[in-house]
Amino acid sequence: MRKFVKLLVAVAVITFGAGMAHARDQIKVVGSSTVYPFSSYVAEELGATSKFKSPVVESTGSGGGFKLFIQGAGMDTPDITNASRRMKSSEFEAATAAGVTEITEALIGYDGIAIAQNKENGEFSITMDELALATMEMVPVNGKLEKNPYTTWDQINPALPKRKIIFYGPPTSSGTRDAFAEMVLGHFGKANGALYDAIAPKGKGENYSAVRQDGIYVPAGENDNLIVQKLTKDKDAFGIFGYSFLGENSDRIVGAKINGVFPEPETIASGKYPISRSLFFYIKKAHLDKVPGMKEYVELFMSDKMIGPKGLLKRIGLVPLADDMRAKVQKDVLSLKNLTLDDLKK
Template identity: 60%
Template sequence: MKLSKIALSAMLVLGTCSIANARDQIRIVGSSTVYPFSSYVAEELGVTTKFKTPVVESTGSGGGFKLFCQGEDLNTPDISNASRPMKEKEFALCNENGVKEIIGAMIGYDGIAFAQSSDNEDLDLTKKQLFLAVAKEIPVNGKLVANPYTKWSQIDSSLPDREIIIYGPPTSSGTRDAFEELVMQAASKNDPVYKAAQKEGKFKGYKVIRNDGVYVPSGENDNLIVQKLEKNKVAFGIFGYSFLAENQDKIKASKIEGALPTPKTIGDGSYPISRSLYFYVKKSHMEKIPAIKAYMDLFMSDKMIGNEGVLKTIGLIPMSDELRQNVQKSVLSYTLLTSEMVKTKKVIK
């Protein structure tokens, strides 16, 4: 009996050690847009400190939050990257599952590029034209009808007589969330036909994208969209500016409302499809996995996200000095996210 108890105790100790050893490495999930920046910081942490290089997975912002909010135990991710703020329903899910201490960090800005093969002629589109290309239902003669447009010239005679095909992010993507809000909702929310349909109970939403093969959900790997644009010169792709910056020898952006996505236009907001980028941390995991604090310190450093930071060279658009300093102070003092901050889409008080 004594030997059995000793053997059982030894097995428990070994099991505990195995779990600890399995989680001495940070696990990060979330946005494909934030993935290149997060991966760079992860690699730098592995090279310059005693800690192992974190594992970074590209699951999309929505998919990342689902995993992140599953619970507090160490089988769940420590950090979730996002190309949009955490939603109220995601914050509620986290709380329901015991994830009640979350630190939110803004890292900078990104623009959503609407790009095509660099062999094509330049194009300037309005948000309304983009909306009419991708919406499932559009207003025609005072009624909402299934989107009939198959060519850009059908939307506006000034546009190319070219088939509409768009490779874009799936529903789990923060880039898609941002595109739906910044383009589709912005272009249609004041339309009288939509307002009338809403009153009659026939309204399906400003942000419902067509599913007839014109818009092609293309997964969370934005590099695959770039590759598709090289092969299909008729098509357009929707993805973050950083992927455009890395592939300017192959693809080019269309102007939106007369503006091209550049570090300047994204940073000052004159490019109309710009958004903020984030990561979110489970505070309870910080005590169990010391590398998380080191990762946060490194990511929040001027070396990474400053005006001359290394992440700028791979496509991140820096914040203003004042905002960056306020964010750094908030994150590195481990300020916890509140329901009010989530509601107002902020990560600092």
């Protein structure tokens, strides 16, 4: 019996040690489905060109990634989280409270939120307001707010086709959903604040931005490729996802014009395309000396080879930063500048 107990203890020690070794010899990255293809590309490049293992990259959505990242500084938490929106002040405060006291923010480039459809359809052009009216839970009807009654596009604007309104989009854990809600729905809500003040305090744009839940907006998970598959089968439907997925699937789907502008790298970088946003990853500095290759992964990700104007990530949809902005960001990230609460309030 004593020998059996000793054997169990030995097995437990070996198993625990192996687990710790695994946790310390391979970088763990979580977060945004939009940033996922860029992060995965860098991870594969690190594994192929260095002595380090390729980092494990999981697509959990920006919100889901932050929840995991800010749980603490232990080795059972992620080293890096990707995000298609900036970290919220509340997330930073929660991280600090959990012992994650040093974080570096890395801005890598831009992306547009594409409203895409089956390529067999004709050109589709709508305004930001029309997009908001198609997707919001509460909309103005005869001077009052009501549950969204619109089921076809011509009900919103008679000049639009009598086509069923149906969207496949990201879930609540997604930074793409957060950005869409803020830039499209929140903008419309604040512009019509006199009506929306009854359900949301003035100035709180995020409270105006509830997405309709009557089956017309269908959360399709964190795998944007599934949305693309839906669009190939349903010609009425529109998908909501990052521009990179539109670029990768241009043989099957096409973007709609928003305010007369197509989602393209030039229009996203210039801001002419109205649903453009910044992409980030966040570094847990407490793990840098504990996870082999983490510093090298960050350096590779921030290099001109990856995020520069002729970088490899541009080929798969990343819209690069302007030269002066990129140089500043690279300096800040490579010097591991600490993110502050004041930075997030700017």
